[in-house]
Amino acid sequence: MTTPAGATERATEHATRRATDRVVSAWPDVDAVERRLDRLVHTPPRRLPERALADYHAWYVEHTPGSRATAEEAAAYIPDGVQHNLALNDPWPLEIVRADGAHLWDTDGNRYVDFLAAGGPTVLGSNHAPVREKVTELLATCGPVTGMLHAYEVRLAKLIHDFVPSVQRFRMLGSGTEGVMAALRVARAHTGRAHVVKVGGAYHGWSDQVVYGLRLPGTGALEAAGIPADALRLTHEVPPGDLDALRDRLAANESAGGTAAVIVEPIGPESGTHLARPAFNAQVRELCDEFGALLVFDEVVTAFRLGMGGAQAYFDVRPDLTVFGKCVAGGYPAAGGLGGSQEVMAVLEGGLTAVGTRAFVGGTLSANPLSCAAGYHALLEMDRTGAPARAARAGDRLRAGLAELIDRHALPYVTYNIGSIVHLHTSGVLHLSLDDPAFADELGPRTRMLGEMSMAYSAEGMITIAGSRLYTSMAHTDAVIDDALARFGRVLAAAAAPGNGSP
Numbered sequence: 001m002t003t004p005a006g007a008t009e010r011a012t013e014h015a016t017r018r019a020t021d022r023v024v025s026a027w028p029d030v031d032a033v034e035r036r037l038d039r040l041v042h043t044p045p046r047r048l049p050e051r052a053l054a055d056y057h058a059w060y061v062e063h064t065p066g067s068r069a070t071a072e073e074a075a076a077y078i079p080d081g082v083q084h085n086l087a088l089n090d091p092w093p094l095e096i097v098r099a100d101g102a103h104l105w106d107t108d109g110n111r112y113v114d115f116l117a118a119g120g121p122t123v124l125g126s127n128h129a130p131v132r133e134k135v136t137e138l139l140a141t142c143g144p145v146t147g148m149l150h151a152y153e154v155r156l157a158k159l160i161h162d163f164v165p166s167v168q169r170f171r172m173l174g175s176g177t178e179g180v181m182a183a184l185r186v187a188r189a190h191t192g193r194a195h196v197v198k199v200g201g202a203y204h205g206w207s208d209q210v211v212y213g214l215r216l217p218g219t220g221a222l223e224a225a226g227i228p229a230d231a232l233r234l235t236h237e238v239p240p241g242d243l244d245a246l247r248d249r250l251a252a253n254e255s256a257g258g259t260a261a262v263i264v265e266p267i268g269p270e271s272g273t274h275l276a277r278p279a280f281n282a283q284v285r286e287l288c289d290e291f292g293a294l295l296v297f298d299e300v301v302t303a304f305r306l307g308m309g310g311a312q313a314y315f316d317v318r319p320d321l322t323v324f325g326k327c328v329a330g331g332y333p334a335a336g337g338l339g340g341s342q343e344v345m346a347v348l349e350g351g352l353t354a355v356g357t358r359a360f361v362g363g364t365l366s367a368n369p370l371s372c373a374a375g376y377h378a379l380l381e382m383d384r385t386g387a388p389a390r391a392a393r394a395g396d397r398l399r400a401g402l403a404e405l406i407d408r409h410a411l412p413y414v415t416y417n418i419g420s421i422v423h424l425h426t427s428g429v430l431h432l433s434l435d436d437p438a439f440a441d442e443l444g445p446r447t448r449m450l451g452e453m454s455m456a457y458s459a460e461g462m463i464t465i466a467g468s469r470l471y472t473s474m475a476h477t478d479a480v481i482d483d484a485l486a487r488f489g490r491v492l493a494a495a496a497a498p499g500n501g502s503p
């Protein structure tokens with residue numbers, strides 16, 4: 001990768017750090033993971049015994065009355081009682097009142113190891129004081145928003161440019177969803193083409209054109225309630241890792257005006273739930289070049305978590321456009337953005353007085369000083385402390401410990417990690433195939449099992465992402481991970497109890 005023109009000494013420093021910090025210590029053995037996942041979905045679900053589930057439920061009743069009361073009130077005013085899917089929890093959502101480093105505390109005083117990481121952004125750990133102090137300073141001087149230019153916008157854009165050289169121009173937005181919307185619009189305006197290809201199972205936010213093939217590959221418009229079919233007419237899904245299908249789709253699109261963009265999560269759909277093979281991104285790059293489509297990396301999760309250069313530095317593949325979210329505002333709202341070459345991003349130039357072609361992108365609170373200050377200081381802190389590598393070592397330790405527990409208890413569960421992104425698949429629901437004749441019978445029980453496992457983990461003092469994914473941070477020290485492993489050990493031992501579905 002080339003160093004951008006005008007790069008400062010800092011960029012050289014960053015580049016040196018990138019080269020020396022191997023954040024992802026080893027790419028998982030994709031064949032071995034796929035074999036184990038295949039076995040998992042063809043083994044009857046190994047649920048927790050009813051007795052253990054009753055005990056965990058009783059723990060909630062006894063220890064979380066405050067959360068229960070808040071959740072009951074919430075259900076009266078908020079659809080489903082939660083504003084955010086991440087907060088869904090059986091038997092009721094937990095009301096968190098304090099966050100610090102690797103831990104969360106609920107309103108009843110219970111402490112949890114935080115593997116949710118607010119959905120990804122807190123690679124430094126929660127509420128990292130040096131970032132908070134800078135944000136507080138900013139609030140004291142100009143408040144969170146003015147609508148005018150602020151130096152932090154420039155500093156953040158420049159820092160991202162230094163870390164991620166493919167980003168010559170950066171547009172800060174309010175969320176990853178907005179970043180994806182902007183990416184598709186920019187790609188279409190730049191190429192003059194209309195079709196968009198995504199990978200089945202990948203999540204790119206909730207805007208109309210990408211609520212397609214979510215979670216389970218091949219599901220197409222299944223989750224697209226409220227979205228007109230026409231909005232999805234130009235969106236296509238190809239199976240994860242299937243380069244032949246991608247080539248066929250790109251070829252088919254040629255006779256229908258061509259493909260504007262291929263958008264991928266570079267580590268594989270749903271943060272590697274369907275794991276990409278290491279060569280995949282370079283091969284997609286080649287196909288995009290062959291067919292004149294722009295390659296969009298959705299790095300909402302991976303940018304900065306997988307290293308300051310993101311997944312594109314790891315794979316050494318240069319996308320045309322990169323979507324940012326989460327870490328880009330350092331765990332503060334509002335986190336989103338789009339970056340790319342000066343040439344491609346030029347369609348965003350013009351402003352209110354534009355007379356030529358311009359892609360219309362932006363919003364009232366886009367690039368507010370609060371988000372930019374938080375993002376800028378968080379990224380500097382992550383670089384200074386080597387947070388992505390430290391978080392990844394915690395992920396390695398967690399995965400190794402979980403693998404040992406799974407083996408010790410002879411459970412069919414599957415764990416693997418990509419640095420600080422750790423997968424723990426117990427029910428296999430995310431890996432069911434629509435082509436499997438048993439699909440309809442398996443979906444319900446395996447989905448319920450995921451909820452049960454998630455409840456058990458939180459009753460044991462750990463918050464996970466939907467019971468199947470765990471993000472680690474720099475604050476997850478060896479002691480925190482070992483404590484968590486002891487807690488996971490209790491859940492997995494219960495699952496392996498004699499007579500509980502073992503062959």
Ligand SMILES: Cc1ncc(COP(=O)(O)O)c(C=O)c1O
Binds near residue numbers: 174205265271298326
């Ligand atoms: C890969 C990916 N893209 C896009 C998004 C959407 O980002 P946001 O929730 O900020 O809209 C997410 C959110 O989790 C994501 O994981």
